[in-house]
Amino acid sequence: MACIGAFASVVYASHSWGEYHWARTGNPFVLKVGKNVSVAWGSHLATAADNWSASEVLDATVVPGQTNPKNCRAVNGRVEVCDSKYGNTGWLGIAQVWVSGSHITQGTVKLNNTYFNTGKYNTPAWRQFVMCQEVGHTFGLDHQDEVFDNQNLGTCMDYTNDPDGAVKGQIGNLVPNTHDFEELAAIYGHNDASGILSAGTDAASGAEIGLDNPAEWGKEVRKASDGRGSAYHRDIGHGKGVFTFVIWAQ
Ligand SMILES: [Zn+2]
Ligand SMILES: [Zn+2]
Structure with missing residues (x-):
């Protein structure tokens, strides 16, 4: 419980979520991003990976996917990006990130x-x-801002109802901004003794939880301005857990 409290106080000071990061022995590190998406999403994945790879600390490299998009099961040491008709779950998109201690071990992105x-x-x-x-x-x-209808900050990490800025004649929220890159430089400002760590079998069993279902996401650790949860943490034991970040459909 103390861990959750510390988390809550940290996120207002910065937009990392408790300094969780991928273990690596130096920068830039290569993070494999598995492509499990249909044609409608392919260029968006390529663009996002390119945009984020402008960071000096990481290279997000799109590689062939290793999962079934319908369940988008996590794969050790990688990010898998998936799209499917996940149903009337309430969420437009989610990111799920497995951690072991302070290190990220695997992640998934699902686009509904x-x-x-x-x-x-x-x-x-x-x-x-x-x-x-x-x-x-x-x-x-983490998010830089969680109010949907205020002015865009020019980063995709800011909730918005006007993604390209066309509705209100403002800057779009389609790409990372300088502050995102500063934050990445901060959380990856040290080297670890080893490369990307294994999620292990405990985390793999976590992947079998019904993670499409908000009821399975665990404790709400962040709330957006509209009163809905924006981040959740499910403890899966042995110092491991799964964080879920969500954009709800309106
Ligand atoms: Zn580290
Ligand atoms: Zn989010």
């Missing part, structure tokens, strides 16, 4: 076509915004 196939969300701007944000969470970044 049940909502992206509707008129409101079936736009390049909504797709790019959500892809960029969910991939960003898998590096250890």
Whole structure:
């Protein structure tokens, strides 16, 4: 419980979530991002990986996927990005990040076509915004702002109802901004003794939890301005857990 309290106080000071990071022996490190997405999402994944790789500390490299997009089971030491019709789950996109101690061991991004196939969300701007944000969470970044209808900050890590800025004539939230790169430089400012750590069998069993279902996400650790949860933590024992970051469909 003390750990959760510390987490809550840290996130307001910065937008990492408790300094969780991938273990690596130096920068830039290569993070494999598995492509398990359909044609409609391919260019958005490529763009997001390119944008984030402008960071001096990491290279997000898109590689062939190793999971079934329908369940998007996590793969040790990698991020798997998936799209599917996950149903009326309430969420537009989620990022799920497995941690062991302070280190990230694996991650998944799920994009829910049940909502992206509707008129409101079936736009390049909504797709790019959500892809960029969910991939960003898998590096250890939190949201910069969680109010949907205030002015855009120019980063995909800022909740918005106006992803490309066209509605209000403002800057778009389609790419990372300077502050995101500063935050990455801070949380990856040290070297670890080893490369990317194994999630192990405990975390693998965590992948069998029904992680599409918000009821399985565990304790709400962050709340957005609309009163809905924005981040959750499920303890899976042995110092391990799964964080879920969510963008709800409106
Ligand atoms: Zn470390
Ligand atoms: Zn998010």
